Amino acid sequence: IxxxxxxxxxxxxxxxxxxxxxxxxxxxxxxxxxxxxxxxxxxxxxxxxxxxxxxxxxxxxxxxxxxxxxxxxxxxGLASVPMFYKDALDKLGIEMQIFKVGTYKSAVEPFTQNEMSDANREQVTSYLNDAWSFLRADIAEARSLTADEVDALANQxxxxxxxxxxxxxxxxxxxxxxxxxxxxxxxxxxxxxxxxxxxxxxxxxxxVTTKTVKKTDNTIGILYAQGNIVSGTGAANIQDKYMVDQIEKLRKDEDIKAVVFRINSGGGSAYASEQIWKAITDLKKEKPVVVSMGDVAASGGYYIACNADRIVAQPTTLTGSIGIFGMIPNMEGTAEKVGISTDVVKTNEFGDFGNITRPFNDQEKQLMQNMIERGYDLFLTRCAEGRNMPKDSLALYAEGRVWTGNQAKEIGLVDELGGIERAIEIAAEMANLGKSYVVFEYPKMRTMIEELLDRSTEDLAARTVKEYLGESFELFMLLHDIRNQDYIQARIPYELNIH
The missing domain is CATH 3.90.226.10 (2-enoyl-CoA Hydratase; Chain A, domain 1)
Known part of the structure; x- marks a missing residue:
């Protein structure tokens, strides 16, 4: 455009x-x-x-x-229609063992309930109404209507x-x-x-080619972070070692005078989020860092954003969700249903910890909950320090609650409403670049061959499984992801289906 x-x-x-x-x-x-x-x-x-x-x-x-x-x-208008899998899991003999901190941290609800909790319904109602008010206002302005008239038309x-x-x-x-x-x-x-x-x-x-832009000693780097936050070295999603390496390159590059960190993520591994947070903190010591939030920068996505010099979000960005959870399946019932039994020999008390064919005992449950609470306290600390807010004050807006960008600005979780262009302007101002700067994007775009080699086998397998499972594919992928993810997750409540 x-x-x-x-x-x-x-x-x-x-x-x-x-x-x-x-x-x-x-x-x-x-x-x-x-x-x-x-x-x-x-x-x-x-x-x-x-x-x-x-x-x-x-x-x-x-x-x-x-x-x-x-x-x-x-x-x-807007609606959120989450799916709940508890009864399906019960039929399969799968029990989800849940450990969490945060009244609104509802990512686990689809696996433990058949409907929204009151707290989750409250937050979903809040951010859907706020998002609709924004969308409705834009349509009303464009078509010379009032907001009430748009509502009346939508209801017809x-x-x-x-x-x-x-x-x-x-x-x-x-x-x-x-x-x-x-x-x-x-x-x-x-x-x-x-x-x-x-x-x-x-x-x-x-x-269409425009005037060739060459890197100068007044360059603003745009670093893109898209997808789930996971541990790893690859370029797909947001893998911590790969992302930290990209951030370090920007920190050491003397031509890069400021960085715009463009985040589009609902979170993921709390451990991986902490590693990226540390790299951004080191980068911030040497040059301005401005976060530009895309569609979503919540939970782990907010974790990696919170320590930037400035945070810019769209009014309808989903953000916040400052909370931690752990979810580990117990498939003892599944094993019994299909006639599988297990036995164990161990050298120490917790030698078979994490064995999914038995439930956690009380001591293991308490140890897991303690770990989750430590993770939440660290998350709160990072956000409070990054936003320069007392920890007790920030805690009022945490508890896993999701906010729109508009709401987040009102409570101090973001600084300004706008898109990536506004974030670039702020970065230039903070670096005293005036209008004399160029913009380069990172990581560098991979070749088609690199993309195909990285994704083709995985995509083919996913397509094959989806063909056989049909509507059950989504549940299968959720279980697959749970089995392979870190114990502690900082993730937005669930994938929103907004119609």
Missing amino acids: RKAKNNDMIKGIYIDSRSMSASMATLAEIRNELVSFKESGKFVVAYADTYTQNGYYLAAIADKVAINPQGSLDLH MPLVQPTEFLLEANLVDTLLYETEMKDYLRTLLSLEESKEIPSATVANMKS
Whole structure:
């Protein structure tokens, strides 16, 4: 979009909104870029047979929003629909042994309950309402409606209404078939009816070269951290040794004057999070570090962010979730169901600790809970020091509770609302670079061959298992991940399915 804005050959943007899959924070960043594009004096128009709610959120800011006369538009609000596996696990003879700190730390609930706890329902209600108020306000502003009017329309389920309803409600500007929409584009471009419309897709624009940027002694490094936080040396997800190595390279590079740490993670291993926290702390001693939060930077994702000089988040970013849990399966019941028995010989009292074919005894449970509580206390300490808040004060906003970026700013967990561009501006200001700086991204993009070698076998295996298990695949992967993850986890409550 930025390339198109600065390219004199590009006269406008045509949004084909038939399919748009992204979270709200990502959509907000794209929307802001489209608004900036419009402010340059170029046009933005949108068309679709069917607008999803995500697609309509972006399309609403267009100068003209068109829809096929027989099309549909989805606008219904937000919902979170977590799945619960307790009864399924009971049938399989699997008991989840849970150790946690935090009233709102609900990542374990799908394995121990059949519905949300009151505390979890409270936090989900809070952040969904806050996120919807943001999305609703943007749509209202774009379409010259009030927030109450948007709510009223959403409650009438536009998806099943005739397109005349959409037009009358000012959700769209006109009803056009696709051929008529192309004629309208020709009019905007002053083209004859027989002329083809010259166009470039997003993929085309991505390959358009701009002025070559060379690294200088005034460089801002953008370090990307995406996925689950795990222990390891690879580039997939956020593996602690690999990430620490990247951070160390940025620290030692004298040309790098500031770092923007772009985080998109719901957390993971508490141990791995601590290692990355330490590397960021060392980096911060030598140059400014500004965190830019993406769709989610929660639990372990917040752990690795908390000690930055400044934290920038989108209003709908999911963050916080300062809490710790451990979850270890006991499959004694499963073994009994299939006729498997075990015996043990050990040299010491805890020689068979972690054996999943028996439950923990009381002493082992207490030792595990003690370890979880130490981890939580360390997490609180890191966050309190990073945010320059008394530990007791920060504890009020911890307990595993998830906050939107907007809420997090109000309680001091983030400093400012904005996207990655704002984070870069802050980094430049802190490093006294003025406007004379270049931006380089890390880690360097891997070749296609490297990606294929790293992922193809794993992806093929996953696809094969999914084909056989169908809807049970999600439960299988959850159990697979639990079996292979560290004992102590700092992870957002669950994967949100926002419809």
